[in-house]
């Protein structure tokens with residue numbers, strides 16, 4: 001006993017922990033990023049607030065994470081698939097890297113055959129965020145990129161990590177070489193394309209995360225014409241397309257003639273059927289989409305998927321297939337309708353309180369204006385006064401400054417409690 005404690009003491013004093021390094025140089029592109037990924041950073045601030053106020057009942061309108069159970073017929077299908085794995089007949093190992101044929105066909109039948117897409121153009125995956133990373137790997141570091149500003153942080157951060165940008169510029173609050181296409185109330189949240197620089201890739205999220213704006217047919221026609229004129233490829237993120245109710249606002253970029261020659265589309269079951277934890281999405285790459293030398297992009301995406309992906313989970317794919325059957329599809333639409341009611345409740349409340357409110361009609365995000373105030377300060381104030389987590393607009397890009405995003409994903413009682421707290425704290429602001 002004494003000997004051991006003496007040894008320990010000696011070691012602690014005489015040999016302070018020496019930092020051991022490897023010979024590997026850090027990827028300087030990752031070093032360009034300013035902070036951690038947005039949502040873990042928000043989680044950190046939430047935990048700090050909870051530690052300071054242990055009794056606070058914090059409500060999250062922050063990260064867009066689904067809260068309601070997976071609909072029954074869909075969960076049943078996954079249960080059955082999981083149980084099947086324990087039997088000789090139901091067991092399966094690796095599947096096709098592109099996804100099961102019947103799942104690709106069902107996605108096509110539900111969402112794409114009326115706009116000319118084919119099942120072989122659909123690649124089933126573990127989600128859009130992952131596909132965005134793989135698309136970046138496919139296009140490579142030497143492509144130039146445009147994003148909507150504000151935008152889903154994955155487009156920007158993955159472009160930085162890949163080396164498609166220069167460093168962060170403190171004065172513009174953006175990364176060099178990246179084209180920020182400003183989307184604010186003044187331009188109906190649709191970029192002024194007459195002033196946009198040509199880039200190889202255009203990330204376009206519609207309905208938009210975070211502003212909740214959904215583009216009209218005419219606006220998307222403009223976008224497609226712009227991409228075609230410049231020989232650009234649109235990476236169209238339709239993760240919230242099912243939230244669109246206005247028939248004048250397309251749900252797929254392929255509703256626009258000519259898009260098949262300048263766009264690919266990624267989508268996900270996450271916000272459709274509560275699959276944020278289950279993980280299932282897809283990307284559509286039209287056969288007609290070509291590189292400058294005429295080589296089909298679909299061949300390269302197939303090469304990427306077969307190389308760094310081994311196919312989506314068989315259990316998740318059984319769930320996805322059930323989502324696309326009549327019963328599952330109906331259940332899924334009811335789930336979406338529930339979140340849309342939440343969005344309407346939030347929207348109405350902020351309006352009644354006299355804020356400028358955008359989004360929340362064709363999207364699960366409500367975009368609330370706090371002009372002249374840094375949005376991280378607004379975030380902190382709402383957390384402090386209401387015990388409610390939001391997402392600061394500037395976390396989505398420089399043009400998000402002056403706004404916060406409220407997510408409509410939540411239990412109804414939490415949404416109702418949240419609006420009561422807003423009314424109490426901001427009623428006489």
Ligand code: MLT
Nearest residue numbers: 062063064065129209270
């Ligand atoms: C968000 O809050 O923006 C979502 O979590 C985005 C995502 O699906 O990754």
